[in-house]
Amino acid sequence: MTATRERFESVALPLAAVGTVLLLTVLFYYPVGRVLSEAVWRDSxxxxxxxxxxxxxxxxxxxVAQAFEDPSILWTAIEPHTFRLSVPFVDAAIALNYPFPDYRLGLFGFTAYQAFLSTLASVALGLPGAYVLARFEFxxxxxxxxxxxxxxxxxxxMVAIGFxxxxxxxxxxxxxxxxLGLPRIELLYTLPIIVLAHAFYDAPLVARVTATAWEGVDASTAETARSLGASPRRAFVDVVLPQLLPAILTxxxxxxxxSFMSFAIVLALGGLSLATVEVWVYHRVNQLDYATASSLATLEMLFSLLLTYAYLRYEARQRAESASRPAPRKRLFGAxxxxxxxxxxxxxxxxxVFVTPMASMILESITGPNGLTLDYYRFLVTRQAEAAEFQIKPLTAVQNSLLYGVASLAIAVPMGVLLAIVSTRDVPGSKLVDTLSMAPFAVSGVVVGxxxxQGLVFGTELLGYRITVTGAVAVVAAHAVGAYPFVTRNVAPLLATIDxxxxxxxxxxxxSRFRVLLDIELPQVFAGVVAGAAFAFAISIGEFDSTVILASGSSAYTMPVAIERFLGRRLGPATAMGCVLLAVTAASFVVIDRLGDGRGM
Amino acid sequence: MVDIDLESIHKAFDDAVALEEVSLTVEDGEFFTLVGPSGCGKTTTLRTIAGLSSPTDGTVRFDGEDVSDVPVEDRNVGVVFQSYALFPHMTVTENIRYGLRFTDPPRGLTADERVEELLELVDLPGMGDREPDELSGGQQQRVALARALAPAPDVLLLDEPMSALDARLREQLRREIKRIQRELGVTTVYVTHDQEEALAVSDRLAVMNDGGVEQVGTPVEVYEQPATEFVASFVGENNVFSGVVAANENGELAIEVDEKAPEGHRFHVAAEDHGGHAGHGAAADTDADDSHVDEAHAVGDHVTFCVRPTNLDPAASQNRFPVALGADEYLGGTTRLYGEWAGREIVLRLPEPPAEDAITVGFDPTEATLL
Known part of the structure; x- marks a missing residue:
């Protein structure tokens, strides 16, 4: 009896790890490999x-495509263009000169360019936030x-709807x-609005990462510089800033x-005229041109894997240590x-930037041409009853979202926890597992979709059987793949801090080692598991990129897909659906806030 | 209770050798200390006994039985770490009870009775419902001790258990650990870098350096008869000299030291057993380390000897040499003086610093110890 239990305990973890790897292979590596093979395999x-x-x-x-013949054209690709912004209140237009790439950059060049501008905007918007969070008390x-x-x-x-x-x-x-009797401004379908929306997403990230580093700066380092004769500004530049730089770069x-892999924002705010690689892949899939889609996706994947690898390498080199004595915070309220x-x-x-989009969405959902109205919400209910076969039923979308969310959570949480355990253990192969399991971070939702x-919905021949899955199963698979890294990210750092x-x-x-895991380690990281679960649920609820591909032509649509469909016609119903989505997402955020500390990326 | 036998333990990490041919015997019920500077291998030795580190080569025996392949959870050892390592999500009682999930309490006690008994033993009665973070460092360490003792382990292993505590608390707690160890008679291995602490608590101690054992003996033996230059200067303060034997007469060696001083560079050192100090000779009741005592020292041999600062006396009539005085430290009762003679540092202990900036001191030939 005891012997059997010990046998079970000693194999339980390796077995579960093998199971997880198999599941990952079916849900992620095989499908993505299919896309890759499509790009390098033709006529057997x-x-x-x-x-x-x-x-x-x-x-x-x-x-770049022509540069093999004439490299000099590379230098002329970027030149200043003028973006005109008419300014209300002033009877004039400001001409903003900024280097705007044209067709000469190509799709990939433009994608990188908008990502670069988005990065600049996010850092510019995020750094002051880091300063306030790290150095003030309020x-x-x-x-x-x-x-x-x-x-x-x-x-x-939903963010796109807000914008x-x-x-x-x-x-x-x-x-x-x-x-106010002033002329309209037209920002939709321009690059600035896309950049601003990306900053909405990523500036808080920059702020948080930097603030964490800032709080970790020991006050005595700057004080030492001051005592050696440096002015406050010099002390900051010479001593504090170098300690922040790694975080800012991260x-x-x-x-x-x-921003490079961003999809929904660009699709909704830029359309095809400002298409990025991701949007173009989606466009080719819609046109049933899978060959081009696969080639593009493969190249995009290579690029993003490279970047993610660089990021992981860089991040691994700097582990934040808590300061022995952080500088005291200044009071925000005062003279x-x-x-x-x-x-x-x-x-x-x-x-x-951050409050207006959400507030506007709520406002738009309850205002019609004749003032306040609940018409759009009523529309959601009546459409449910009257929808034609090809039309989206709002309540079904809500139901699907909740169902897929729970199903994804049920897969992602055990998977993520297990990978967190393996990656923090000092066992052979744990580094490899760690790297492989984080790959979904680097592969875009559209590619996974x-x-x-191609791999599961269209079916695969295996041992003479044709294996196909329904759209709903594929959607859950995509969500689970997108969500489990967040579970791992929430649990692994906590596991690693256990003495x-x-x-x-x-x-x-x-x-036994297994009993220690159950009795000592898991109870201590429970908060991280719950936070990871809430993240997983929220990711699933909001996932758009792969869902929109997998749900096309089936009834496996979710709330975000419904929003995009409604958006094609009228803003009202889309904002109403957005508010429903906001409510569900806010609920999972409350759980995250109560139980986690927002450690997930 | 058991005795522990380590036989030529060798441990290599990826990039370095941690232990080289360590052989030790810890007697049943003994309070045995491993002492040495950081990185000397004392903690690795302790972890090898616990089964937390498996040796690259060598054998660990409990009561003559080879336990090298017995996993840590089946070795029946209790370990207390420097960081206390209490389970933060459990109360004091739950912490102490944890080991009783896998082992029945001794003497037919119930788990509850055992916990009560241990809380009494470590002087924390009524604290069972506290959370670890509600306790002071000293209290946490008592709980860690109680937790380690709950399953009545054969061996108690203490890895620098008091390094995180302040000096006063450390002394109080080490007396208490010693009392508990006496009361239970459990074989105990204690790791510390503090030689004073090692001398104070141990039945016997092993001085380790660089992955090997330098000397094993009782505190008195190790202090009075250091076997190597390392032990001489690590355990307590010492002035170590080396030179060549110029004469060996009447049980005394005349040693021409390496330092070239204008006068007095020939010192006379008793060639006999160092136990010449009254009353200490009988302390050696174990067989440890008496190898060099009766060696004959021939003229021309190179030898090393040491003289404790307390034995360098301005009133001594023999072996006198002048010391130019430098810094002094008042230690309460005595003063430590750093001086110089023939280009090397000499440490002195005097009741109070002399008014002059030079002093002549000497030592009795029996007060010097040949290494």
Whole structure:
């Protein structure tokens, strides 16, 4: 009896690990591998032709495609263009000169360019936030700090709706301008609005990562510099800033990766005229041109894997240590000086950028042409009853979202916890498992969707049987793959902080390694598991990129997909659906805030 | 209770050798200390006994039985770490009870009775419902001790258990650990870097350096008869000299020291057993380390000897040499003086610093110890 139990305990973990790897293979590596093979396999032979076709096409690579013949055209690709912004209140237009790439950059060049601008904007918007969070004390500071984790659980399509509701043709900004008798401004389908929306997502990330590093800076380092004769500014530049730089670069690199792979924002705010690689892949899939889609996806994947690898390498080199004595915080409320004035100015900007989109969405959902109305919500209910076969039923979308959310959570949590355990153990292969299991971070949702579509929904021959899964199963698979890294990210750091001698104490008291895991380690990381679960649920609820591909033509649609469909017609119902989504997402955020500390990326 | 036998333990880590041919015997019921500077291998030795570290080569025996392959959870050892390592999600009682999930309490007690008994033993009665973070460092360490003792282990292993505590608390707690160890008679191995602490608590101690054992003996033996230059200067303060034997007469060696001083560079050192100090000779009741005592020292041999600062006396009539005085430290009752003679540092202990900046001191030939 005891012997059997011991046998079970000693094999339980390896077995579970093998099971997880198998599941990952089916849900992720095989489908994505399918996309890859599609790009290098033609007529049952290995070929570089499809990739070469993309690489030498100026549409995708602009001047780079032709640069083999004439490298000098590379230098002329970027030149200043003028972006005209008509300014209300002033009877003039400001001409903004900024280097705007044209067709000569190609699709990939433009994608990298918008990601670069988004990174600049996010850093510019995020750094003052880091300063306020790290160096000031005010009521609600901790709440605002945990709010910086919110964008990660914000459905991207909902943010897009918020921006349309704010800056769109009939959005709040133009309503205000109109009421003041001023001309409309047209921001939709421009690069600045895409960059701003990406900053909405990533500036909080930059702020949080930097603030954490800032709080970890030992006050005595700056004090030492001061005592040696440095001015406050010099002490900051020479001593504090170098300690922040790694964190700023980490945030910037992540922002670049996310913006490069961003899909829903660009699709909804830019359309095909400002298409990025991701949007174009989706476009080709919709046109049933899977060959081009696969080649593009493969190249995009290579690039993002490279970036993610660089990020992971860089992040691994710097582990934040808590300061022995952080500098004391300044009070935010007090006599107005230059410092505080600047902070209040920043607060106004934050309100406009972060609060207005969500507020506008809510406002738009309850205002019609004749003032306040609940028509759009009523529409959601009546459409449920009257929808035609091909139309989306709103309540079904809500139901599907909740169902898929729970199912994804049920897969992602055990998977994520297990991978966290393996990656923090000192066993052979744990580094490899760690790297492989984090790969979904680097592969875009559209690519995962495409792979699952081709690999599982269209079916695969295995041992003479044709294996196919329904759209719903594929959607859950995609969500689980997207969500489990967040579980791992929430659990692994907590596991790693458990003092080794705590584990060893339990061992010396007679507990097997497996019992130590159950009795000592898991109870201590429980908060991380729950936070990870809430993240997983929220990710699933808000996932758009792969869902929109897998749900096309089936009834496996979710709330974000419904929003995008409604958006094609009228803003009202889309904002109403967005508010429903906001409510569900907010609920999972409350769980995250209560139980976790927003440690997930 | 058991005795522990380590036989030529060798431990290599990826990039370095941690232990080289360590052989030790710890007697049943003994309070045995491993002492040495950081990185000397004392903690690795302790972890090898516990089964937390498996040796690259060598054998660990409990009561003559090879336990090298017995996993840690089946070795029946209790370990107390420097960091206390209490389970933060459990109360004091739950911590102490944890080991009783796998082992029945001794003497037919119930688990509850055993916990009560141990709380009494470590002087924390009524604290069972506290959470670990509600306790002071000293209290946490008592709980860790009680937890380690609850399953009545054969061996108690203490890895620098008091390094995180302040000096006064450390002394109080080490007296208490010693009392508990006496009361239970459990074979105990104690690791510390503090030689004073090692001398104070141990029945016997092993001085370790660089992955090997330098000397094993009772505190008196190790202090009075250091076997190597390392032990001589690590355990207590010492002035170590080396030179060549110029004469060996009447049980005394005349040693020409390496330092070239204008006068007095020939010192006379008793060639006999160092136990010449009255009353200490009988202390050696174990067989440890008496190898070099009766060696004959021939003229021309190179030898090393040491003289404790307390034995360098301005009133001594023999072996006198002048010391130029430098810094002094008042230690309460005595003063430590750093001086110089023939280009090397000499440490002195005097009741109070002399007014002059030079002093002549000497030592009795029997007060010097040949290494």
């Amino acid at each position: 032979g290995l070929t570089a032709e499809p990739l070469a076709e993309v690489l030498t096409d100026p549409f995708f690579f602009g001047v 009521p609600g500071r901790k709440t605002i700090r945990s709010l910086t984790a919110v964008p990660f659980v914000m459905p991207s399509i 349309i509701a704010t800056f769109g043709r009939n959005g709040v900004v133009n309503d205000v301008l109109l009421a 945030g910037a690199l992540l922002t670049f990766i996310f 107005l000086n230059l410092d505080r004035l600047a902070v209040w100015g920043y607060v106004v900007v934050v309100l406009v 495409l792979g699952l579509l 080794r001698s705590v584990v060893e104490s339990a061992r010396t008291l007679g507990a």
